[in-house]
Amino acid sequence: MTFLLQHISTRHIGATRSSFALRDLSLSIQQGEQVALIGPSGAGKTSLLHTLACALKPEQGEIQLFGNDPWRIASAERHAMRARLFLAPQTPPLPPRQRVVNAVLAGALPQWSAWQAIRSLIKPLEVDAAYQALMPFNLQDKLYARVDRLSGGERQRCGMARALVSKAEAFLVDEPLSALDPTLALQTLNVLQQEAQKRQATLVCSLHQVELARANFSRVIALRDGRIVFDAASKDISDAMIAALYQNGNDDDYVNLENEIDKLAIIDPMPRC
Numbered sequence: 001m002t003f004l005l006q007h008i009s010t011r012h013i014g015a016t017r018s019s020f021a022l023r024d025l026s027l028s029i030q031q032g033e034q035v036a037l038i039g040p041s042g043a044g045k046t047s048l049l050h051t052l053a054c055a056l057k058p059e060q061g062e063i064q065l066f067g068n069d070p071w072r073i074a075s076a077e078r079h080a081m082r083a084r085l086f087l088a089p090q091t092p093p094l095p096p097r098q099r100v101v102n103a104v105l106a107g108a109l110p111q112w113s114a115w116q117a118i119r120s121l122i123k124p125l126e127v128d129a130a131y132q133a134l135m136p137f138n139l140q141d142k143l144y145a146r147v148d149r150l151s152g153g154e155r156q157r158c159g160m161a162r163a164l165v166s167k168a169e170a171f172l173v174d175e176p177l178s179a180l181d182p183t184l185a186l187q188t189l190n191v192l193q194q195e196a197q198k199r200q201a202t203l204v205c206s207l208h209q210v211e212l213a214r215a216n217f218s219r220v221i222a223l224r225d226g227r228i229v230f231d232a233a234s235k236d237i238s239d240a241m242i243a244a245l246y247q248n249g250n251d252d253d254y255v256n257l258e259n260e261i262d263k264l265a266i267i268d269p270m271p272r273c
C-alpha cells in the first residue's frame, strides 16, 4: 500500500485555529492506482496532495507512505521518501530565464548529487532524456527555448515533462490541465496516465474538468470543505452527485449536502465522517 491516511486533519501555517484545510479524512491508495480528486475551489484538493507529498504536516491523525509515517522518521529519511514522490504544483515553479532543457531536468534532481546538479546548470546533463520527455507533449522543438517565452499551456506541459525524467513512484499532480485546450488536456492526461501505468506508479490528480475525471479515472474522490464527500468508482457516480458536490453553499449547508449524497446509492470504500 502506498498511501494510508486515517482521521487526518490539516491546517496551514497562519490559518486560524478552526480553519482546517482537511478534516478527519481517511483514505487508502494502493501502489499503481490512478485516482482523480475533484471538488469546488477551496475543497482541500491541493492540501491533500501536499499532505500526501509530506509537504504539509497533519495536525491530527495517522499517515503512512510506503509503510512508514513520514513525520515519525528522521528528516533525512523523510527527504529520501520525498524523492520517491513527484509533486506537480498548480503553477509549475519554472524560473523564467531558464532554458526548457534545464527546467525539465529539474525533475531528475532528487536522483542527482549536488555536484551533478550544479554541472547540469552550466552544461545540461541528460539532454536526450529531456528531449524524450518533451516529445509526448509535442514540445521537443522548445528544448532550448527560454521558459518565459513559452505560452501558459506550454509551460504547464513543460512542468509535466519533469515527471517523465523523474524516477518517482507516485505522481501527485495538481490541476495539470488548467491552461490547456480540450484536445491538449486529454493528450496531456493520457501521457501522464500511460507513464504512471508503464512504471506502476501511483497517480493522484486533482481536476476541475469533472467529465475528464469521470471518463479517464476508475476511482474519483470528491472533497468539499476538507472532507471526503464520496470516494467511488466512476461508474457509480451520477450527475446528481456531481451537482450536489458543486452546489453553492457554505459550511452550514454541508450537512444538507451530505444527506443529499447519502440518499444516493454509492459505493464508499472508506468510512466517511
Ligand SMILES: Nc1ncnc2c1ncn2[C@@H]1O[C@H](COP(=O)(O)OP(=O)(O)OP(=O)(O)O)[C@@H](O)[C@H]1O
Binding pocket: 012, 013, 014, 015, 020, 021, 039, 040, 041, 042, 043, 044, 045, 046, 047, 048
Ligand atoms: N497557505 C495557506 N494558508 C492558509 N490557508 C490556506 C493556505 N492554502 C490553502 N488554504 C486554505 O485551505 C483550504 C483548502 O485549500 P486548497 O488550496 O487545498 O483547496 P483546493 O481544493 O485545492 O482549491 P482550488 O481548486 O481553488 O485550487 C481553503 O480554505 C484555503 O483557503
